[in-house]
Amino acid sequence: MTTSSPPHDLLPLAGDFDPRTRQDWTALVADVLNKRRAEGDRLAPDAAAEALVTALDGGLGTEGLYLREDRPLGVPGAMPFTRGRVVRDGTVPWDVRQLHDDPDAARTRAAVLDDLEHGVTSVWVHVGEDGLAATDLATVLADVHLDLAPVVVSSTTDQPGAARALLDVVGDRPTAGGNLGLDPVGAALRTGTTPDLGPLAELVREAGAHDGWRAVTVDARVLHDAGASEVDALAVAVATGIAYLRHLEAAGIDPVDAFGHVEFRVSATADQFLTAAVLRALRRVWARVGEALGVAETDRGARTHAVTSLRMATREDPFVNVLRGTLATFGASIGDADAITVLPHDTVAGLPERFSRRLARNTQILLAAESNVGRVTDPGGGSWYLESLTDEVAEHVWTRFQEVERAGGVLAALEAGLLREWVDTAVAERDRLVATRQRPITGVSTFPNLADTAAERRPRVALTTTDAAFAPRRDAAAFEALRDRARTLERAAVTVRTIGAQRDFGARQGFVANLLAAGGIATTDDTTATAVLASSRAQYGEHGRAAVEELRAAGAERVLVAGRAAELGDAADLVDGEVFDGMDVAAFLGDLLDRLGAPAEGDPR
Template sequence: MTVAPKRPAAMALAAHFPERTQEQWRELVGAVVNKGRPEDEHLSGEAAVASMHSHLEGGLDIQPLYTKPSAATPLGLPGAMPFTRGRALRDADVPWDVRQLHDDPDAPTTRKLVLADLENGVTSVWLHVGADGLAPAHVAEALADVRLDLAPVVVSSWDDQIAAADALYAVLSGSPAASGNLGHDPIGAAARTGRPVDLEPLAEAVRRLVDHGEVRAITVDARVHTDAGATVTDEIGFALATGVGYLRHLEAEGVDVVEAFRHIDFRVSASADQFLTAAALRALRRTWARIGESVGVPEQLRGARTHAVTSRRMFTRDDAWTNILRSTLATFGASIGGADAITVLPFDTVSGLPTPFSRRVARNTQILLAEESNVARVTDPAGGSWYVETLTDDVAKAAWSAFQDVEAEGGMADALANGTVAQRISTARAERVSSLATRSTPITGVSTFPLAGETPMARVPRAELAVQANALVPQRDSAIFEALRDRSAAYATEHGHAPRVAVPTLDVPRAADRRVDAVNLLTVAGIEAVEAEGESAAVLSGSDTGYEGVTAGMDVVAFLSALLDEIGAPA
């Protein structure tokens, strides 16, 4: 008789720590917050705790401490409702698709780069097709060396989706074991180009894949909204509304709703806020599974397929090496959030087409995380964290509210056409610009710790995408500071040196530190700080409290812009 081994006793890691109450914690918080404050300005326990709250875009409130709720929502399991914890159990050997983007218009170059990626750890291929990428006629050549039975292939396009899908279909249909996605996303294309929404091609695209079980037709690319300035919660809400719009249209065209549901993938942004990225992916799966349940999709088919891409909005042109740090955080967030595929954009992508070296760094960022950090060995490693679970709930509720708002407008196509989507994005963008300009939301290497004397990266520029006036145009966060740098560069071209401002050392406490802060502030705009007034066209005058005009929470962009005006830098 075989005797089952005894299960080891549970580890009581906190057994020797005395229990503490919330009231005791509030008292400790009050002692820390009030340290150094005048006695008549001391905050009470509740007020001290409130002062430690922070806020994220989309109305998300972040508390200073998360404890086990009295009525916790059941976590569920991966591969089962509500799919918060993942579409399926993670394979530790291939935890997600390492998917590299290719948008070089030269077909032989792209063919060479695709093969190099696949030989060095990439597991799926993403071709961007159209005026700002590869021509549809060159798709077959770019994929000539790809083992289609091993590597999934997806395409995307903003201005020529039908031709892009046809080109990929022609390649994949010759291999019965091929997998991938044809990239139809007419609502996303309309948002990016400003053209009317045309849903007509969807039904035929789904029908012709009836014998290609591993090839899907549709990718809801929600990045178009995030890149234009939408909040994370609106990105997820718009993604849900777009997916529902496609389901409605396909069902009206006679496509079975279960079959239509199977064909939809989601492509979303991953930001440097790793926990928000994870929560957003978890919330997307939860809410999409709820939609699947409501339309009668069997439980095992309700898990959303997600493709996370490091957000281009967070990428900087200046001190582009810091993009590697942002991408690492974003990739970690996407991995713990359970993304099925992850793409890391090369750190120099803002300057133009990436080099082989920057592509290598991009793919190795996620390969190293997967193989050496051990994050890939656990399915939903953040599951059960009271912070992550609460944040997931908050994102899901806010995204569902945004989805309902769009539905009240008649659906995503109508909300896009009548300006509702653009207005929501514009409002969010204005709030974000204010936060960026005051450096409440800092950008490392740009608005804080700027790099002086940097040589701009020389890259082959991408072709411009022709769009109409109502298109959702990508807006990078660092652009407002890069515009200041461009003014200084133009001044330097005309005068032979950068704009100069005199920053005398003040006779005040911590004078050296204050001057360093002032010099860094000027460097944000590419302005050179000098000691003597005779070498400059402007002077930062001082007082007992520091330099005049330089205050905490100031609008840095407005201040530096006015300074450049005074110096005479071209606008």
């Protein structure tokens, strides 16, 4: 016996609620933000909504509210390919690709086999001066079933050698495909040399003789790691891809055929929605290029390989990198990356060990298989926020791309200094935000843990570069340099005291202690410490003066006062005062380390 539900209409869940508009929302925002504002300082509704806008790199921004908009969403596998190159296979959602750059061939061979036995689906080997020797590639891949696992190579110093070594390994054997990793512009950017596109056409032809093989990987990570915004890195990547197509056409290779050889490698950051928007926008822009070239619609979708950002990785408190990598992987997943690589959490310290490689690969295996993120194609499609952000990224990328083209193409733009200008501008603004902690780095500039330091790892070989190189530049480097300075001091510790009862000003005391730890400066109860920092939110006044004298009488050589400028009064005239709110934290900590390392007045040292 079977039963069926009686027919019924859809429940009008919102039927008893009055419709609300953006104006209603902005009025509510203004009410909240104006609660603590003086009568003459109140924000109008539009200004209140503007106050909730968050600025992102590259001229992007996120608003406080996104409302439904009627827009054609499209479908995966069709123009404009925003929603994915193909419909995702829920059983194999994306290619789990692990990076191997250990120059020890025996170690790398064992690591490759270990990864493939535990869930990795393709192998990425970095070859050259800062990786494996090309002559060792056959040894490293000896245990790999090339008909089951795709193999890709990359190189900064010897791309033709790496490509030919891989082709020699492949020979006439049946394979699952792979990529020769040719990107002469990216290599030149990284080393500060002149791009050599000479070997490109011949190797493209050789790769084309093997089913499932591509020759070119445009690596947008080079500029991103050097400090460029996501928009600028993507625009240069698109311009680079077009430069390769033009070069190959001049060498007699049809642009339609060359188009299929291009893959893009992009950085995935802890901003999960921006990462997804970048991948979606890249496919849209590259599909437009394919359309202009006359590529068949089914072949216009860009192949993408997302790699967790080196720029966001930290040396200190490295396990926080696991959280960053998880967010980045999630963003790459909802952005429908074809392949994802998670850099091990200890990659900054040196060559990763077996445990960190296991943790890296399991990050995406768990997301794909156990959280079911990988079972849906374009899970963010239709999100008013993600769709709007994708539009904004695509528009900004296209505008920047046109600037490169007006400069004569990517090679001419590089020679003219346009790319350097973009990177330097982005770095200067980001450094300001990081130094003032308006862009906090967990575990480094905020919530630092002095007991959890970098792991000891075998060092990588340093890459030979010129002064023109776009070298990787991690956001945490400035604070990590402060930590290194602190470790060289005989005593990098201060005592923190409050002006008034600790129960009243403990929050300020904790704030100061965490701020100091960002520079590697510990707190101590010893009142004879080289520097003593008295903190308070109260008026400085007589209580503050008395507290300073008491601390000096106890043996303190220097007294610093932490508080708000309006609350400190004339404190700075009485002591070595510093005001913390809105300050350049990195500069302050550097100055304090100078004081801790220098003898105080009257010190016989």
